[in-house]
Amino acid sequence: MNSQLNKILKLLERGDWVCTSQMYALYMSDPRRRLCDLKEKGYILESKKCSLHDFHRGGSKMWRLIGENALNSEFEGEKVE
Numbered sequence: 001m002n003s004q005l006n007k008i009l010k011l012l013e014r015g016d017w018v019c020t021s022q023m024y025a026l027y028m029s030d031p032r033r034r035l036c037d038l039k040e041k042g043y044i045l046e047s048k049k050c051s052l053h054d055f056h057r058g059g060s061k062m063w064r065l066i067g068e069n070a071l072n073s074e075f076e077g078e079k080v081e
């Protein structure tokens with residue numbers, strides 16, 4: 001798994017909503033593409049219009065990790081319960 005996916009996963013694994021702008025803040029070049037990659041790997045994500053920030057006036061989405069495919073529970077050698 002590449003390092004950009006790892007960064008996004010670290011944010012999402014807290015279980016809180018994560019705004020796309022927070023992903024750009026990590027120098028993510030293309031968060032939406034990375035989120036698609038995660039879905040392809042079996043991670044289950046939900047999204048809705050961001051209500052965390054005023055500055056982009058709902059023009060951004062926020063994302064939350066709600067589950068993952070059991071087949072993908074091995075993550076860079078770390079055991080995920």
Ligand SMILES: [Zn+2]
Binds near residue numbers: 056060
């Ligand atoms: Zn936001």
